[in-house]
Amino acid sequence: MLVGGHVKAYGAGIMSSYGEARYMLHDPSPHVLRFDLERVLRTGHSIDDFQATSFAIDSFEALFEECITRPFAPLYESSRAQPLLTPFEIHATDTVLHRGTGASWKDFPVRKTALK
Secondary structure, eight states: OEETTEEOOOSHHHHTOHHHHHHHHHOSSSEEEEOOHHHHHHBOOOSSSOOSEEEEOSOHHHHHHHHHHSOHHHHHHHHHHSOOBOTTSOOTTOOEEEOOOOTTTTTHHHHOOOOO
């Protein structure tokens, strides 16, 4: 979440891992992109490694508004029909808050073949 122009860690997933929270907030490796629900739904992830990309939104209210006002069924159908996006690359439609160095995950695409 963006608080006073700084990224803060919120959410059960990130907060359940001190190591990943520290990595996302203090390591220059990960990308931080502005929250875009369609991008989030289409972005692959690894369940057993730190994430290469995280998404930041301005407030809980903005998150709730985005999730309540958008009909999810068409979003799911649309995202299923499109290719999975890699978390290792920044795409032309992304709003970049921090372009990561990739140092901690540069070999990940070589070491693992499957993203969820």
